[in-house]
Amino acid sequence: MENGDKRRSLALLPDGLKTQRLDCLQVCHWASPRRKRHVTGTVQKSVVRVEVIGIGPMGVGHLGFIQGLGHEVIAVCDREKGLGRFAKRVVPRLPFYDSATEMLVSRPPEAIFICTPAPTHRAIVAEVSSIFSSIPIFLEKPLGISASDASEIVRMGTINNRITMVGFQRRFRFPYRFVKDLLESGVLGELLFYRSHMLSSGVSGASTGWKFEGAGGGVLLEDSCHLIDLLIWYFGEPESVQSQFRSIHTQAEDYVHATFRYTGGLLGEVSACWSMQNYPVGELMIEIQGENGFVNVTDDRVIYSLARSSDVRFPSGRHRFDTARYMSEPRFLLGGHSEQVFQDDFFLNCVKDRVQARPNFLDGARVNSLIDRIRPR
Amino acid sequence: MTLGAIDQLILGTNPFSGVDHFSSERASERLLAVTTESAARVFDAAVEAGASGFNFERSSSRLLFREIEKRHWSSKLGLYPMLPGDTGGLLRAYRSEGVQAASKVFLEGLKWEAKTKAVIQGGLSWLTSNPLRALRLYIDVELGRLTQEAPKGAPVRAVLLHELVTDLSVALGARELIKEYHEHIRDRHRLRPGYVTRNLPSFVNFCTESGVDLTDAAIMTPFNPLGFQMAPSRADCEHILGSLGKSRIIAISVLAAGQLSPQEASRYIIERKQVRSVCLGASTIAHARESFAEFRRAFSDAIDAPVTRS
Numbered sequence: 001m002e003n004g005d006k007r008r009s010l011a012l013l014p015d016g017l018k019t020q021r022l023d024c025l026q027v028c029h030w031a032s033p034r035r036k037r038h039v040t041g042t043v044q045k046s047v048v049r050v051e052v053i054g055i056g057p058m059g060v061g062h063l064g065f066i067q068g069l070g071h072e073v074i075a076v077c078d079r080e081k082g083l084g085r086f087a088k089r090v091v092p093r094l095p096f097y098d099s100a101t102e103m104l105v106s107r108p109p110e111a112i113f114i115c116t117p118a119p120t121h122r123a124i125v126a127e128v129s130s131i132f133s134s135i136p137i138f139l140e141k142p143l144g145i146s147a148s149d150a151s152e153i154v155r156m157g158t159i160n161n162r163i164t165m166v167g168f169q170r171r172f173r174f175p176y177r178f179v180k181d182l183l184e185s186g187v188l189g190e191l192l193f194y195r196s197h198m199l200s201s202g203v204s205g206a207s208t209g210w211k212f213e214g215a216g217g218g219v220l221l222e223d224s225c226h227l228i229d230l231l232i233w234y235f236g237e238p239e240s241v242q243s244q245f246r247s248i249h250t251q252a253e254d255y256v257h258a259t260f261r262y263t264g265g266l267l268g269e270v271s272a273c274w275s276m277q278n279y280p281v282g283e284l285m286i287e288i289q290g291e292n293g294f295v296n297v298t299d300d301r302v303i304y305s306l307a308r309s310s311d312v313r314f315p316s317g318r319h320r321f322d323t324a325r326y327m328s329e330p331r332f333l334l335g336g337h338s339e340q341v342f343q344d345d346f347f348l349n350c351v352k353d354r355v356q357a358r359p360n361f362l363d364g365a366r367v368n369s370l371i372d373r374i375r376p377r
Numbered sequence: 378m379t380l381g382a383i384d385q386l387i388l389g390t391n392p393f394s395g396v397d398h399f400s401s402e403r404a405s406e407r408l409l410a411v412t413t414e415s416a417a418r419v420f421d422a423a424v425e426a427g428a429s430g431f432n433f434e435r436s437s438s439r440l441l442f443r444e445i446e447k448r449h450w451s452s453k454l455g456l457y458p459m460l461p462g463d464t465g466g467l468l469r470a471y472r473s474e475g476v477q478a479a480s481k482v483f484l485e486g487l488k489w490e491a492k493t494k495a496v497i498q499g500g501l502s503w504l505t506s507n508p509l510r511a512l513r514l515y516i517d518v519e520l521g522r523l524t525q526e527a528p529k530g531a532p533v534r535a536v537l538l539h540e541l542v543t544d545l546s547v548a549l550g551a552r553e554l555i556k557e558y559h560e561h562i563r564d565r566h567r568l569r570p571g572y573v574t575r576n577l578p579s580f581v582n583f584c585t586e587s588g589v590d591l592t593d594a595a596i597m598t599p600f601n602p603l604g605f606q607m608a609p610s611r612a613d614c615e616h617i618l619g620s621l622g623k624s625r626i627i628a629i630s631v632l633a634a635g636q637l638s639p640q641e642a643s644r645y646i647i648e649r650k651q652v653r654s655v656c657l658g659a660s661t662i663a664h665a666r667e668s669f670a671e672f673r674r675a676f677s678d679a680i681d682a683p684v685t686r687s
Contacts, residue, residue, distance in 0.1 A: 091551050
């Protein structure tokens with residue numbers, strides 16, 4: 001399929017939720033890697049009116065993605081009044097508020113993106129819910145700073161079957177979706193064990209601020225929640241958890257090692273550290289060993305090997321698929337962050353079609369719950 | 378105002394800076410392995426194979442500038458500096474500690490020139506209240522620094538706005554910011570304004586609607602037969618080429634992060650007659666030699682090709 005031919009398929013999940021899936025995998029078994037780069041996402045005709053709360057690094061990115069996709073950001077809100085002065089002069093057509101309530105009441109949107117620090121999520125969801133009990137909400141990850149925090153956000157956020165989503169954008173990156181399909185196909189046979197890590201050199205000295213302190217910070221919540229989400233997506237929640245962690249440069253945990261045991265016998269291992277000395281560009285890796293083969297995935301590629309297979313999507317033998325070859329461009333690129341654009345596109349399509357999105361607040365709460373089991377707060 | 382020609386073959390510095398659009402693992406390996414000396418050797422190879430332009434960020438290129446001067450290339454090289462001159466530093470501060478930290482880095486950069494210190498005494502408050510004035514000051518200071526730090530005698534052929542600023546401005550409709558940038562570079566500094574973008578059709582339409590005249594502007598944007606990093610699609614980007622008239626297109630990502638051979642890439646570029654400049658990154662001497670030699674040959678053959686009349 002050419003880039004201009006955009007398709008969407010609906011997959012009915014076992015729990016009855018109708019969810020859009022991205023058709024980014026069909027290329028694998030029939031495409032010449034250089035010539036056919038399948039498209040993800042949808043063609044959309046209508047515009048969703050969105051408001052963004054929090055215009056820090058993530059908020060500005062979402063602003064760009066949403067507008068670039070052809071939707072309309074009708075107002076933004078941030079506590080920092082200086083940003084308002086700046087925005088008025090640089091983007092004069094975009095109203096700025098320093099109060100979410102004032103913004104929501106004076107300009108009711110069709111969807112809200114909350115891109116503030118995790119410790120503020122609960123209060124902001126409460127504020128939004130007090131005005132709109134069912135407006136769709138996209139919340140940047142992690143959902144909350146603890147399992148109890150997340151649980152309260154879920155309680156407030158899922159009233160009236162609200163459409164919700166949490167920003168675990170790696171689910172929208174080709175190699176991780178490939179692995180999901182591979183696992184669901186059963187071609188690996190009985191899963192034996194996996195090892196995984198998320199490593200970077202991002203924190204290389206004494207660091208202060210909410211990301212690096214106690215309850216609301218640490219490598220698990222701030223960084224490796226992406227890995228935790230992928231592991232839950234792939235394997236569910238483990239039956240038992242054992243862990244070790246230490247602080248190196250911050251007051252929170254900078255290094256964590258955990259082992260998981262699942263019902264059925266699967267074993268798993270997770271390492272997370274943002275203070276490595278030899279990872280100037282971060283790396284997320286998951287390798288899964290099964291009876292019939294293995295799969296190894298990073299942001300850049302997926303490699304799998306199967307002794308035998310009757311599934312045409314996943315032939316036997318050893319295969320490698322590179323993200324750059326198989327992940328097509330979204331309709332708008334900002335800084336090369338394709339999966340974030342696909343993520344926002346997906347959420348806004350769910351809003352238009354009034355279907356549930358994934359990963360939603362419940363998925364986010366599962367991540368917080370497992371993080372608390374690894375690193376009690 | 379007379380603007381110099383855009384060089385056909387330009388060397389980019391992504392491989393020296395740990396930027397790799399194919400693989401972050403490869404980027405990490407390169408970043409750990411690169412030294413000024415190894416980068417200079419790759420530079421040698423690229424210049425010998427035909428490169429006559431250099432695209433860079435000032436903050437990460439100071440040591441390389443000294444190598445260029447030692448090798449007496451200054452008169453042979455056209456410079457294509459990026460603004461901001463320290464995007465990496467600004468982004469690191471922004472991502473880790475937000476707007477205030479990034480603003481501090483920005484303001485510290487302005488203090489490089491003594492005369493701006495008095496102007497920016499208001500700090501963050503001044504910055505947020507006068508963003509367009511801050512932009513003009515920033516351009517003045519950065520180009521002043523470049524004059525001091527860049528290889529002496531190497532002419533600036535175009536000043537390129539980083540894709541994050543370009544594409545975000547397009548998405549947000551920040552017309553005044555782009556107009557201010559464009560006019561200040563062109564009218565105050567008598568240089569060719571340039572833009573890096575991965576959303577060429579959106580950018581061109583935005584400029585048309587905003588009254589930004591792209592005649593003679595340099596536009597650095599991906600072009601390759603795979604459509605790699607060409608948003609929204611290869612077809613849309615190829616189509617908009619026809620409307621660009623006298624804009625100077627500099628193609629990047631021509632090898633699609635290594636997915637294409639130089640021969641495949643050059644064949645495609647030569648067919649796009651409005652594209653007569655490419656910016657290539659190279660991490661090894663062999664890669665530099667092969668890539669630049671191939672494009673030099675392809676451009677030369679295209680000029681020499683006999684005109685057929687029907």
